[in-house]
Amino acid sequence: MHNCKETREIFTELLLDGIDFRSDQAISAELRRCSECRSEFETLSATLRMTSRVSEVATPAEDYWPAYHAKLRQRLVDAQTPTTSRAQAQRHKEKLGPLFEPLRPGAGNSLFMRLLRTTLPVPLPLAVALVLIAALLIPFAIRAARRDVQPSPTTTIVRVPVEVPVVQEKVVTRVVYRDRQPVVRVTKRATDASRAESTFAKSRTEAVPASLVGFKPSDEVKLTVIKGGVPNEK
Amino acid sequence: MTERDTDAASDIDLVRRAQAEDIDAFCLLAERYARRIHLLAAHYCRNTQDAEDLSQEVWLKAYQAVQTFRFDSSFYTWLRRITINSFLNHRRASFFRSHGQTTAVQFLQIDSEEQEALFDSSSRSQESIYNKLLFESVVNALAELTPAQRLAFLLRHYEGMTYDEIATAMNCSIGTVKKGVWRAIVKLRARLSPESDEQETLTSLASEY
Numbered sequence: 149m150h151n152c153k154e155t156r157e158i159f160t161e162l163l164l165d166g167i168d169f170r171s172d173q174a175i176s177a178e179l180r181r182c183s184e185c186r187s188e189f190e191t192l193s194a195t196l197r198m199t200s201r202v203s204e205v206a207t208p209a210e211d212y213w214p215a216y217h218a219k220l221r222q223r224l225v226d227a228q229t230p231t232t233s234r235a236q237a238q239r240h241k242e243k244l245g246p247l248f249e250p251l252r253p254g255a256g257n258s259l260f261m262r263l264l265r266t267t268l269p270v271p272l273p274l275a276v277a278l279v280l281i282a283a284l285l286i287p288f289a290i291r292a293a294r295r296d297v298q299p300s301p302t303t304t305i306v307r308v309p310v311e312v313p314v315v316q317e318k319v320v321t322r323v324v325y326r327d328r329q330p331v332v333r334v335t336k337r338a339t340d341a342s343r344a345e346s347t348f349a350k351s352r353t354e355a356v357p358a359s360l361v362g363f364k365p366s367d368e369v370k371l372t373v374i375k376g377g378v379p380n381e382k
Numbered sequence: 383m384t385e386r387d388t389d390a391a392s393d394i395d396l397v398r399r400a401q402a403e404d405i406d407a408f409c410l411l412a413e414r415y416a417r418r419i420h421l422l423a424a425h426y427c428r429n430t431q432d433a434e435d436l437s438q439e440v441w442l443k444a445y446q447a448v449q450t451f452r453f454d455s456s457f458y459t460w461l462r463r464i465t466i467n468s469f470l471n472h473r474r475a476s477f478f479r480s481h482g483q484t485t486a487v488q489f490l491q492i493d494s495e496e497q498e499a500l501f502d503s504s505s506r507s508q509e510s511i512y513n514k515l516l517f518e519s520v521v522n523a524l525a526e527l528t529p530a531q532r533l534a535f536l537l538r539h540y541e542g543m544t545y546d547e548i549a550t551a552m553n554c555s556i557g558t559v560k561k562g563v564w565r566a567i568v569k570l571r572a573r574l575s576p577e578s579d580e581q582e583t584l585t586s587l588a589s590e591y
Contacts, residue, residue, distance in 0.1 A: 160567065164538055195571045199539065202517040206424040207417055216420075220412055220438055224405050224445055 150178055155185050163189075163196050393457040400448045408448065412441050415458055418541075419465055425536050426469055426529075428521050440468045462541065466551050469533055516574070523569040530554065531562030538563045 155178045162175075179186045208216075270278075393414075399407030419440055423433040444464050451460055524532045530552060537543045537551070538559075545563075549556045 160564075164563070165542065191571055192567065195567065195574045196539065198516055198574050199520055199570060202513055202520050203421055203540065205513045205517040206421055208420070213413075213416065216416065216434065216438075217409060217413060220416075220441055221405065221409050223438060223442055224408065227442060227445065228403065228405065 150181050150185075152182060152185055155179070155182070156188055159185075159189050160192060163192055166200070394453060397448065397451055397453070397457055400445070401451070408445055411457065415461060416441070418458075419461070421540060422465065422469070422536050425521060425524060425540070426532060428525055436468065436472055439472070440465045443468055462537075463551055466533065466537070470529060470552070519573050520570060523573045524566060526569055527562065527566055530558070531565055534559045534562035535566035 155175070159175060159179075179189055393411065396407045396411050400411065416437065420433060420437045423437040423440075424430070427433045427436060440461075444461055447464065451457070524535065527535070534548055534552065537548045538545070543551070545556045545559050548559045552559065
């Protein structure tokens with residue numbers, strides 16, 4: 149029974165391995181039997197043949213390799229030698245220039261180089277004190293230098309009138325609100341028998357101290373209830 | 383003793399000398415296998431300069447790690463593992479720089495302008511130009527894959543490694559490797575099959591020069 153998927157997997161692997169399986173009777177028979185598999189095989193075979201063919205293009209020509217290996221050797225040497233390699237020393241020397249050429253015995257050493265290389269042993273406290281004094285004196289020296297700057301004799305003074313705008317006074321009118329004297333309203337419940345019949349207490353503008361002197365409770369109280377009065381009452 | 387055994391013995395001898403910090407011995411090893419590594423790098427990168435840098439990086443890493451070689455496999459098998467790791471660790475962005483690429487089409491433009499200076503008469507043949515364009519198409523098709531898929535195809539097709547070996551070297555499953563290889567084949571077939579438009583363009587371009 150022909151199985152397209154299996155057949156394709158088999159010949160793809162064989163093609164990738166570069167094995168010529170045309171002599172294989174079983175696969176050849178499978179390919180003869182199925183036109184789709186045969187077409188698939190032909191396109192795949194052509195594709196992989198082309199990829200093998202371009203490997204010649206991908207490989208550089210013979211004259212490329214000497215420079216490649218020389219570069220690689222140099223990189224290996226650089227990787228092997230410590231950081232203070234000869235190449236780095238050479239680069240450092242080129243960077244500094246001929247003035248800072250290191251001293252060599254017998255070579256003509258410049259005075260500048262000798263001065264640069266001269267050392268003087270100084271006790272540490274003295275060195276620190278000198279540095280501090282220098283640091284303190286530098287601001288004073290800068291200030292003194294600024295004061296000493298005088299106008300040169302060729303400088304002429306030119307007076308130019310400049311109009312300065314005067315700010316006008318503004319009149320600010322303020323409205324002051326004065327509080328009115330509060331009106332004291334005191335409600336007093338009526339004490340008289342005649343006023344006891346009333347359901348509303350009367351307001352008075354004058355404060356009257358409440359007193360129960362002469363109060364005599366009545367035996368009967370008549371109450372009249374008036375509904376309504378409050379606007380939102382339901 | 384066969385020639386291969388002699389080579390292997392020679393490899394072992396050279397590796398021992400390289401482990402004793404003999405750069406000359408290591409360079410001999412590099413001369414022996416540089417073409418294979420460079421071929422993989424050339425397919426993996428689009429740029430010639432990138433391919434050179436990457437292949438040299440492989441050799442530098444191999445030299446730094448040569449002390450760890452335990453002689454339990456062939457030198458090339460060990461080197462291939464370093465190659466795979468270097469390829470995968472290399473930043474993808476640096477492979478596909480937008481500028482400075484020297485593609486086959488650019489080669490053709492240079493060829494048309496400065497034919498006398500750059501190419502001899504044999505390299506100007508139609509077949510040579512066709513192969514360059516073909517290589518460009520192959521690399522472009524491979525560039526559409528992920529780095530892992532691309533590398534899986536290269537190892538399977540150019541190095542003849544088994545799926546199991548590739549999966550072990552790349553630290554992934556066999557299924558992933560198979561899928562990557564198949565995708566690469568499909569891409570390449572779409573670009574290189576005789577029926578494709580691109581193939582017709584390649585043929586017409588090559589015939590123009």
